[in-house]
Amino acid sequence: MDYQGGNPAGAGGLVVDKLVVKYGGHTAVNQISLTAPPRGLIGLIGPNGAGKTTTFNACTGLLRPTGGRVSFFGDEITDEAPHQRAQRGIGRTFQRMELFDSLSVRENVALGREGGMAGSRPLRHLRSSRSDAAKVREAAESALAQCGIEALADRRPADLSTGQRRLVELARCIAGGFRIMLLDEPSSGLDKAETVVFGQILRSLIADRGVGILLVEHDMALVMSVCDYLYVMDFGQPIFDGTPAEVRESEIVRAAYLGSEAA
Numbered sequence: 403m404d405y406q407g408g409n410p411a412g413a414g415g416l417v418v419d420k421l422v423v424k425y426g427g428h429t430a431v432n433q434i435s436l437t438a439p440p441r442g443l444i445g446l447i448g449p450n451g452a453g454k455t456t457t458f459n460a461c462t463g464l465l466r467p468t469g470g471r472v473s474f475f476g477d478e479i480t481d482e483a484p485h486q487r488a489q490r491g492i493g494r495t496f497q498r499m500e501l502f503d504s505l506s507v508r509e510n511v512a513l514g515r516e517g518g519m520a521g522s523r524p525l526r527h528l529r530s531s532r533s534d535a536a537k538v539r540e541a542a543e544s545a546l547a548q549c550g551i552e553a554l555a556d557r558r559p560a561d562l563s564t565g566q567r568r569l570v571e572l573a574r575c576i577a578g579g580f581r582i583m584l585l586d587e588p589s590s591g592l593d594k595a596e597t598v599v600f601g602q603i604l605r606s607l608i609a610d611r612g613v614g615i616l617l618v619e620h621d622m623a624l625v626m627s628v629c630d631y632l633y634v635m636d637f638g639q640p641i642f643d644g645t646p647a648e649v650r651e652s653e654i655v656r657a658a659y660l661g662s663e664a665a
């Protein structure tokens with residue numbers, strides 16, 4: 403079922419159920435449940451150290467949880483390796499950008515598609531077909547267009563502004579053709595105008611491609627304006643979930659987080 407707004411629990415996509423993650427004796431994530439459905443833009447917010455990135459790492463397989471389950475379109479994937487989850491359609495960007503400055507923007511974006519194809523067929527680079535190359539080119543051009551950065555295709559990331567680099571990173575993830583994309587602070591370093599454009603691109607991405615997005619973000623203006631539904635965590639615990647309007651009104655959230663942010 404595609405997401406129609408409101409509480410997305412049970413709507414399919416990426417489902418996290420009572421997730422627990424410990425680093426040694428420290429419980430970084432404690433009983434977190436959330437759903438990121440197709441066509442939904444879901445925010446995961448909370449103060450620094452709340453456990454948001456740790457939750458992402460458990461969803462993408464970089465960390466094995468101590469408890470709870472992760473499933474994807476009905477299949478349990480809690481113990482699957484990162485590449486298996488990527489092949490199923492879980493994509494991700496990282497808090498710190500990882501672009502290759504020796505490659506052009508177009509080549510960086512194409513890697514998003516090539517990585518997935520190489521993962522499914524390890525010898526692809528030795529015996530890649532013309533149709534594979536065409537698919538990669540097409541995916542890269544389409545992702546560049548989705549982000550409005552076709553004109554930057556032949557430039558090097560090092561020569562671009564932070565805002566432009568963020569869009570290259572997003573385009574690379576889009577080129578991967580994922581069904582659910584986890585974006586970790588993707589608007590960090592952008593100015594207000596760039597952030598507005600970034601939010602519009604996220605919404606158009608959902609409308610045009612039917613993907614779902616799980617967004618970790620500290621920019622409350624962006625979160626409140628683009629998200630359909632929000633999960634709020636603090637000290638590893640779930641403290642509230644609801645629509646942006648409900649979150650804004652919540653005393654619990656205000657006390658834990660929004661009091662210090664521009665709500």
Ligand SMILES: Nc1ncnc2c1ncn2[C@@H]1O[C@H](COP(=O)(O)OP(=O)(O)OP(=O)(O)O)[C@@H](O)[C@H]1O
Nearest residue numbers: 425428430448449450451452453454455456457497
């Ligand atoms: N590799 C690690 N080893 C031990 N503790 C860690 C590790 N990574 C994170 N932590 C701790 O786990 C908790 C959750 O961290 P996490 O990075 O998931 O929070 P976050 O909500 O993403 O924070 P931020 O908004 O600052 O990125 C914090 O107390 C952090 O110090």
